[in-house]
Structures are given as C-alpha cells and as structure tokens.
Amino acid sequence: MNSVYIDLAIGLVLAFLLFSLLVSGVNEGLVRLLGIRSKFLWAYLTDTLDGVRGKRSWIPSSIGEVFARLPFSKDARPAFSPLPPPVDSTAKTWAGRLYERLREIDHGKSGKTSIASIPPGRFAVAMMEIVTSEGGVPALLDRLKADGSPLYGPLKGVWDAAHGDLEAFRKGVEDWFDGEMQRLTMLYRRYVRWVIAALGLVLTLVFSMDSLEYGRAILTDNAIRAQVAATADGGAQTLPALRDKCPDHPADPYGCVTEVLSAPAFVQIVGNAPVSVRIPENGSPTWTWNGGEWLHRLISPGHWPGFLITFFALLFGAPFWWDIFRRLTGIRARAGETTK
Structure with missing residues (x-):
C-alpha cells in the first residue's frame, strides 16, 4: 500500500x-526575446545617472507597467556601437557616457545594447575613466551637480569618505554599485514572481x-x-x-x-x-x-x-x-x- x-x-x-520547468522556459524565452533584463538595467541607470527631469521614471513602478511599458514602450538603452571607447566623449547624457566606456564588452541586438549585467569592478573603472576625462573627482561632482544628476549624492558621499584617496574612491564606488545591483536584483525578482504567476495561471488553464x-x-x-x-x-x-x-x-x-x-x-x-x-x-x-x-x-x-x-x-x-x-x-x- x-x-x-x-x-x-x-x-x-x-x-x-x-x-514549472515549462513556465521557467517560457519566461526565459520572453525575457531574452524582449531584452527585459537589459531594458531593466538601463532604465535604472538612466534614472540614476540622468534623473527623471520632470518625466516619469524609466523603472516601472507597478506590475501593470512591467507587463506593458517596460517590454514595449520607448527603450531607454543606448544604441549599440562596435567602436572602442572614444578619447573625447560625444554622448549627450551620463548614461551614454557610461556606455561609451562599457561598449567594448557589448554585442549588438536589434540596434540597442544587450548589456544586462555590469560587474561592479567594471563600473568603477568606467567611472574612473570619466573622472579622468573631467579632470578629477571635484570637477566631475561639480558637473553632476550642475546637471542635476542623482548620481551626485552617492559619489559625493563616497568622495568625502575617501578623503581624497582615488583608490579608496574607486573601491567605494565599486561597493556602492554592488549594493545597488543587489537592490535592483531584488526588485527585478519581485516583478518576475508576478510574471511567473501569470504564466503559471495561463499554462494551468491552457493544459x-x-x-x-x-x-x-x-x-x-x-x-x-x-x-x-x-x-x-x-x-x-x-x-x-x-x-x-x-x-x-x-x-x-x-x-x-x-x-x-x-x-x-x-x-x-x-x-x-x-x-x-x-x-x-x-x-x-x-x-x-x-x-x-x-x-x-x-x-x-x-x-x-x-x-x-x-x-x-x-x-x-x-x-x-x-x-x-x-x-x-x-x-x-x-x-x-x-x-x-
């Protein structure tokens, strides 16, 4: 018995x-087809580096926006470029300037960047390259403040804690970005749970x-x-x-x-x-x-x-x-x- x-x-x-494997497979297929991870990351970076500036945030604030706005509305990602990082930046936004330093690890997809994950160490190096092009951390902070970038506050705090030490500043930027990516991952997974629930319901009813x-x-x-x-x-x-x-x-x-x-x-x-x-x-x-x-x-x-x-x-x-x-x-x- x-x-x-x-x-x-x-x-x-x-x-x-x-x-469950079928649900996960369908979800992963949709994520890759629509570039959801990459869009989610660059929506966050656009908000963090350039600010909202009177417009609504690129990051979806509700479950409805996850299903509707993020996959199908205007794409926040920079255009893909196979060129190496330029000596003098031509980008008009801070997110664009960041992408100039990261595009060497990119590969094209539908004309937009497909970068969906940035190692904290690589982000810190990219910021140090931008620091060099701006003539130092104080000059960069002044420029960020003048542009109203939300990045000014975190970088100002990291620079004050570093007491003028560039290596300590680089490490502080790396740690800050690592924490931000963990927070963003938790937010993404929270939205994904709703997507998984929706797919689970659909497949349960379909079969x-x-x-x-x-x-x-x-x-x-x-x-x-x-x-x-x-x-x-x-x-x-x-x-x-x-x-x-x-x-x-x-x-x-x-x-x-x-x-x-x-x-x-x-x-x-x-x-x-x-x-x-x-x-x-x-x-x-x-x-x-x-x-x-x-x-x-x-x-x-x-x-x-x-x-x-x-x-x-x-x-x-x-x-x-x-x-x-x-x-x-x-x-x-x-x-x-x-x-x-």
Missing part, C-alpha cells in the same frame, strides 16, 4: 516539476491540468496494473474483475490494459489542451482540435479546486520540486551541490 502512495507522490511531483483528477488517474493506473498481476497469478477466474475495470473493452480487457500502459496518467492530463496530438502505432501523428471539451473543463466548477492546486504548486518553482523529487527518488546531489 505504501508503494501506491509513493507512486502518487512521485507522479504529482514530477508533473509539477515539468510544468487545464486538474491535479486532483491527475492524482485519481495515477491511482487508477496502479489499480489496473495490480489487477493485471492478480489475473496473471490467479488465472481465468480473476478475469471478470479485470473486465469490470475496463468497461470500454468488455470483450477484450487486455486491450484496456494495453491502452492504459501506453497512455499513462501524465499523457492523458497534457492531452486536455485545446489542441492535442495522438501518435498511432502506424502512421504519422494526428492533431485534433479539442476546444469544446477544453472549454467545458474550464467552466466546470468540479475542476476548479484541481486547477487552483496546480497554480499554487507552480508558484514554488522548478528548484523546489526538483529537490522534492530528488528526495523521493533517492537521487543524490552532485558533489558540492547544496540544498537551498
């Missing part, structure tokens, strides 16, 4: 793991995955397999019991067993999407429109608890379900891998 519950647990965890129904299907598969074993051991006198479990095949209960073993519970549950595919024994795969039945499942209150369980399960993410799956199956972690 314990093996039945273990099979049930492994089946559910495996389904949640695979669907109409009812976790409770899936659990019952796993138990049914196990019951039929157990009955097959009993029939094999008990002979023909146990065949009526197997026939009762296969009402669709009254004359050939073994055909039912074959169908169950060739179409396990997971295959059945992912077959509830609007378009399903069936692979026959001979011939090419056939695609079937399943929209009517799919819509009926969505509007049936009996499936809603299972949909809700699936949705909340996907919010835990693939790493969580992989850890649970590894513990249930006894798969050992690789050397040096730690459980978070």
